[in-house]
Amino acid sequence: MNTLNQTEQVQDDAEDLSQRRIRSFVLRQGRLTKGQARALETGFPQFGVNYAPELLNLNALFNRADSKKILEIGFGMGETTAKIAQVLPDCDFLAAEVHTPGVGALLKLIQENELNNIRVIQHDVVEVLHNMVADGSLDGVHIFFPDPWHKKRHHKRRLIQAEFVQLLCTKLKAGGYLHVATDWQEYAEWVLEVLNAEAQLENTAQDYAVKPSYRPLTKFENRGLKLGHGVWDMVFTRK
Numbered sequence: 001m002n003t004l005n006q007t008e009q010v011q012d013d014a015e016d017l018s019q020r021r022i023r024s025f026v027l028r029q030g031r032l033t034k035g036q037a038r039a040l041e042t043g044f045p046q047f048g049v050n051y052a053p054e055l056l057n058l059n060a061l062f063n064r065a066d067s068k069k070i071l072e073i074g075f076g077m078g079e080t081t082a083k084i085a086q087v088l089p090d091c092d093f094l095a096a097e098v099h100t101p102g103v104g105a106l107l108k109l110i111q112e113n114e115l116n117n118i119r120v121i122q123h124d125v126v127e128v129l130h131n132m133v134a135d136g137s138l139d140g141v142h143i144f145f146p147d148p149w150h151k152k153r154h155h156k157r158r159l160i161q162a163e164f165v166q167l168l169c170t171k172l173k174a175g176g177y178l179h180v181a182t183d184w185q186e187y188a189e190w191v192l193e194v195l196n197a198e199a200q201l202e203n204t205a206q207d208y209a210v211k212p213s214y215r216p217l218t219k220f221e222n223r224g225l226k227l228g229h230g231v232w233d234m235v236f237t238r239k
């Protein structure tokens with residue numbers, strides 16, 4: 001192991017010991033653009049949800065009862081979230097992300113596109129699910145390009161793990177869906193194995209699914225596809 005790896009290992013171990021749970025993200029100081037800062041200030045009061053260990057009333061949050069309620073996990077800069085919310089106006093999206101610039105960016109998109117069907121929460125989604133989302137209340141869960149945590153010793157940080165998938169299943173309605181997409185083949189195989197092993201889930205495809213039309217191709221993904229890189233979608237439903 002070289003010195004850099006040793007330092008990383010020590011940092012990893014220290015973090016693991018200091019936390020009750022291994023997290024799927026590392027918080028980095030991110031620079032906010034002026035637009036993102038303004039959107040946080042003006043948009044969060046209307047479209048933001050503060051973390052609190054109390055169950056959310058999703059119908060009240062979106063001010064309608066007849067819509068499908070979808071949780072998006074780790075929306076990054078929110079481009080995909082905003083596009084999907086536009087093409088699926090009958091669905092409401094609770095979008096979770098931990099990084100402040102991303103939260104500002106999505107709030108900016110919500111304001112620019114006058115979207116009423118997104119609410120944003122800045123918190124670890126594992127805690128949000130445990131403490132704020134009622135059992136059997138979600139029609140769908142979107143997880144697009146979760147951090148692949150390439151190194152073997154970091155695999156424990158991967159969001160998609162048996163225990164996490166079980167938690168998602170308790171929050172999904174019967175017939176609700178879980179859609180995961182990744183551009184890292186080894187992680188795709190890992191995700192497929194974990195989802196196949198969960199007895200409460202059923203694959204909608206033989207293995208990988210055809211990309212559902214609501215998920216837009218991002219610039220990054222398009223570039224990768226042109227270079228011959230793959231993207232794998234997996235769509236499972238809750239029995």
Ligand SMILES: C[S@@+](CC[C@H](N)C(=O)[O-])C[C@H]1O[C@@H](n2cnc3c(N)ncnc32)[C@H](O)[C@@H]1O
Nearest residue numbers: 024025074075076097098124125144145146147
């Ligand atoms: C690789 S990025 C993908 C972003 C976006 N979905 C996309 O397709 O561009 C993964 C994101 O998941 C977020 N994330 C990871 N673990 C999370 C957690 N436990 N709760 C909320 N967000 C999380 C990270 O902060 C990061 O922005």
